[in-house]
Amino acid sequence: MELTYSPKQKAFRQEVRQWLAANLPPEPLASYDTREGFEQHRQWEAKLFESRLSMVMWPTELGGRGCDLIEWLIFEEEYYGAGAPMRVNQNGQLLLGPTLMEFGTEAQKKRFLPRMAASADMWAQGWSEPNAGSDMAAITSKATRDGDGYLLNGQKTWSTRAIFADWLFGLFRSDPASSRHHGLSFVMVPLNAPGVTVRPIKALNGKDAFAEVFFDDVRIPLENRIGDEGQGWHVAMATAGFERGLLLRSPARFQYTARKLVELYQANRASADRDSSLGDAVCKAWMDAQAYALSAYHTVGRLSRGAQIGAESSTNKIIWSELDLRMHETAMRILGASGELTGKSADGHDWLEGFLFAQAGPIYAGTNEIQRNIIAERMLGLPK
Amino acid sequence: MDFTFTDDQQTFREAISRFLMTEAAPEMLREIWETDVGRSPDLRNKIAEQGLTALSIPEAFGGLGMDDVAWALMTQELGYYAIPDSLADTAYVASALIAGLPHSVAQRGEWLERIADGSLRVAIGHPVNPLVADAGHADLLLLAHGDEVHAVPRSQVDVQGHGSLDASRRLAQVSWQPSAATLVAQGEQGRELWAQTLNRGALSVAGQLLGLAQRMLDLSVDYAAQRKQFGKPIGSFQAVKHHLADVATQLEFAKPVLYRAAYALAHNEPNAGVWVSQARLASCEASWLAARHGIQVHGAMGYTWEVDLQMFMKRAWALDNAWGDRALHKTRVAEYVLSGAAPLGPGYTFED
Numbered sequence: 143m144e145l146t147y148s149p150k151q152k153a154f155r156q157e158v159r160q161w162l163a164a165n166l167p168p169e170p171l172a173s174y175d176t177r178e179g180f181e182q183h184r185q186w187e188a189k190l191f192e193s194r195l196s197m198v199m200w201p202t203e204l205g206g207r208g209c210d211l212i213e214w215l216i217f218e219e220e221y222y223g224a225g226a227p228m229r230v231n232q233n234g235q236l237l238l239g240p241t242l243m244e245f246g247t248e249a250q251k252k253r254f255l256p257r258m259a260a261s262a263d264m265w266a267q268g269w270s271e272p273n274a275g276s277d278m279a280a281i282t283s284k285a286t287r288d289g290d291g292y293l294l295n296g297q298k299t300w301s302t303r304a305i306f307a308d309w310l311f312g313l314f315r316s317d318p319a320s321s322r323h324h325g326l327s328f329v330m331v332p333l334n335a336p337g338v339t340v341r342p343i344k345a346l347n348g349k350d351a352f353a354e355v356f357f358d359d360v361r362i363p364l365e366n367r368i369g370d371e372g373q374g375w376h377v378a379m380a381t382a383g384f385e386r387g388l389l390l391r392s393p394a395r396f397q398y399t400a401r402k403l404v405e406l407y408q409a410n411r412a413s414a415d416r417d418s419s420l421g422d423a424v425c426k427a428w429m430d431a432q433a434y435a436l437s438a439y440h441t442v443g444r445l446s447r448g449a450q451i452g453a454e455s456s457t458n459k460i461i462w463s464e465l466d467l468r469m470h471e472t473a474m475r476i477l478g479a480s481g482e483l484t485g486k487s488a489d490g491h492d493w494l495e496g497f498l499f500a501q502a503g504p505i506y507a508g509t510n511e512i513q514r515n516i517i518a519e520r521m522l523g524l525p526k
Numbered sequence: 527m528d529f530t531f532t533d534d535q536q537t538f539r540e541a542i543s544r545f546l547m548t549e550a551a552p553e554m555l556r557e558i559w560e561t562d563v564g565r566s567p568d569l570r571n572k573i574a575e576q577g578l579t580a581l582s583i584p585e586a587f588g589g590l591g592m593d594d595v596a597w598a599l600m601t602q603e604l605g606y607y608a609i610p611d612s613l614a615d616t617a618y619v620a621s622a623l624i625a626g627l628p629h630s631v632a633q634r635g636e637w638l639e640r641i642a643d644g645s646l647r648v649a650i651g652h653p654v655n656p657l658v659a660d661a662g663h664a665d666l667l668l669l670a671h672g673d674e675v676h677a678v679p680r681s682q683v684d685v686q687g688h689g690s691l692d693a694s695r696r697l698a699q700v701s702w703q704p705s706a707a708t709l710v711a712q713g714e715q716g717r718e719l720w721a722q723t724l725n726r727g728a729l730s731v732a733g734q735l736l737g738l739a740q741r742m743l744d745l746s747v748d749y750a751a752q753r754k755q756f757g758k759p760i761g762s763f764q765a766v767k768h769h770l771a772d773v774a775t776q777l778e779f780a781k782p783v784l785y786r787a788a789y790a791l792a793h794n795e796p797n798a799g800v801w802v803s804q805a806r807l808a809s810c811e812a813s814w815l816a817a818r819h820g821i822q823v824h825g826a827m828g829y830t831w832e833v834d835l836q837m838f839m840k841r842a843w844a845l846d847n848a849w850g851d852r853a854l855h856k857t858r859v860a861e862y863v864l865s866g867a868a869p870l871g872p873g874y875t876f877e878d
Contacts, residue, residue, distance in 0.1 A: 440782040
């Protein structure tokens with residue numbers, strides 16, 4: 143155990159800090175759930191990419207800078223600590239990216255990853271269907287072999303920002319005789335292909351935050367499949383593991399919210415302290431965010447010693463989603479009657495928007511009930 | 527930056543676990559409860575033979591010179607087996623206090639050597655604990671008089687025992703008279719020693735609580751996998767699974783806080799006390815939940831004297847307020863977080 147940063151790590155932190163100070167947008171960007179905001183965020187991502195800061199852990203030839211996990215944590219700390227914009231292309235960069243690196247051909251990696259790092263291509267997910275939510279193996283959308291390609295038919299839903307995105311990745315049933323997790327293939331589809339219809343779904347915040355996507359004889363070439371035909375479930379599970387795990391929600395994001403919450407409480411203490419439980423809730427939020435950060439460093443250390451992330455990625459997902467919810471609930475209680483007012487709060491932070499989005503945390507990326515099942519069965523060994 | 531344990535540290539922990547698994551089985555705990563002293567000389571001797579009393583003692587005095595980080599592992603094992611002994615009080619908390627005494631204290635070296643060889647048991651009367659654990663069995667008591675530290679032989683104190691929820695605990699009210707002969711530290715030095723002692727006592731409890739939580743979780747998982755209702759193991763039902771998954775989650779996220787606190791103490795970090803209090807609060811919550819969900823999963827059996835769960839539950843409930851109650855630790859965290867001067871937010875997890 144040696145809890146100090148090396149000179150190289152410190153220098154990297156300084157570099158990121160200085161770059162952000164020089165390059166952060168002067169005004170906060172519009173919400174990425176709007177077309178205007180989405181394009182602003184795409185431009186911001188391009189700027190990050192120019193300095194090889196969009197995907198710091200990716201190899202240099204794919205548009206990254208080959209950082210290790212500790213450097214990634216440092217980057218995230220500086221990034222969120224500076225209040226930098228939300229990352230608009232995470233579904234591609236953090237879910238599909240690692241999958242392509244593990245299962246993709248060299249040609250697929252070269253074709254998709256650098257453009258993904260630059261956010262030249264924006265990616266949406268295609269997992270859920272109207273009748274395949276938590277029970278993802280109930281997928282019925284089909285990929286029918288047709289010469290040197292597939293014809294896609296069916297419907298996907300809850301596809302985040304698909305109305306604005308360029309590509310979709312997801313699971314389709316390529317073996318019509320198969321059931322459950324057999325006979326599925328993992329494919330990538332351009333959303334401007336003939337036969338694709340994307341219909342926005344208004345989320346709780348009133349914006350087109352996600353969409354349903356219809357496929358009507360959409361033709362894609364075979365080279366848009368990742369991994370072997372029929373192996374899609376295996377490929378997707380690896381992706382789902384990354385999603386639940388550390389990468390999607392780094393601790394820095396929640397440490398930043400915890401700091402804002404402490405500041406919000408301090409600024410409103412006269413009224414907040416009428417409820418004697420609020421100070422306690424604020425301190426607890428700060429401690430829990432610290433605990434998540436410590437757990438991340440512990441996990442990263444174990445990974446670098448050769449350990450694998452297993453079912454504990456499910457504990458991560460529960461921790462960050464429930465922490466985020468509690469922090470925003472506490473903020474709403476501190477704000478009191480002004481909490482319902484739309485727009486930014488007096489501290490410049492949009493607590494209401496965050497509160498609404500926090501409601502989704504325990505649901506997306508596998509509901510927390512599913513995560514608890516995974517923990518019980520795979521970590522604790524309880525029977526199915 | 528490496529927030530993990532070395533292979534040596536892991537091996538050390540496994541060795542302790544194997545030793546206690548054999549020597550501190552639940553049946554033995556129950557036997558010791560029935561005795562008046564509540565302690566086993568046999569177990570004590572074996573602990574000393576294993577060198578466990580010597581872990582923290584500097585090498586110059588016949589010890590192994592291990593630091594707080596090793597105790598973060600050791601105390602979890604002590605909790606896991608709920609040993610009927612106050613080993614950590616003597617071998618960790620008191621040995622650090624004695625090592626920190628002015629070198630002018632003539633008996634300092636002798637006390638350290640005798641802790642190492644297992645012939646000296648020390649009880650600590652910190653002002654934060656109203657009663658003194660194992661006062662009746664100690665050879666030497668380290669007692670507070672204001673900021674002063676007094677080292678008082680057992681023969682010079684009057685001890686009035688009190689029963690505890692945990693039948694393995696031996697708590698006592700201690701009456702004594704401070705004198706120049708017993709004074710070993712005072713003033714700023716005394717204050718600092720008591721502050722450090724509180725942190726080590728609280729860290730020791732935090733580690734034990736996590737070990738207890740792990741044991742309660744393991745017992746509950748075993749029970750839920752075996753007990754059948756409606757023709758299936760009850761552990762196959764989601765309501766039961768989720769109770770235990772919640773315990774596992776809290777426990778996993780409390781451990782790194784314990785390790786961070788231990789490292790802060792070992793390196794004399796200025797905010798070590800804040801980390802210790804965070805570790806305490808996280809471990810209190812994890813062990814409290816492990817007890818509540820553990821008894822629920824055990825059903826009526828959990829409410830019996832017969833099932834082993836009770837020993838670990840009761841130890842956890844008893845320790846919840848030892849070496850500072852939650853209010854004390856919450857206050858220490860709040861004073862730091864709400865001071866307006868502390869660096870909060872991402873990037874300050876390891877360096878201020």
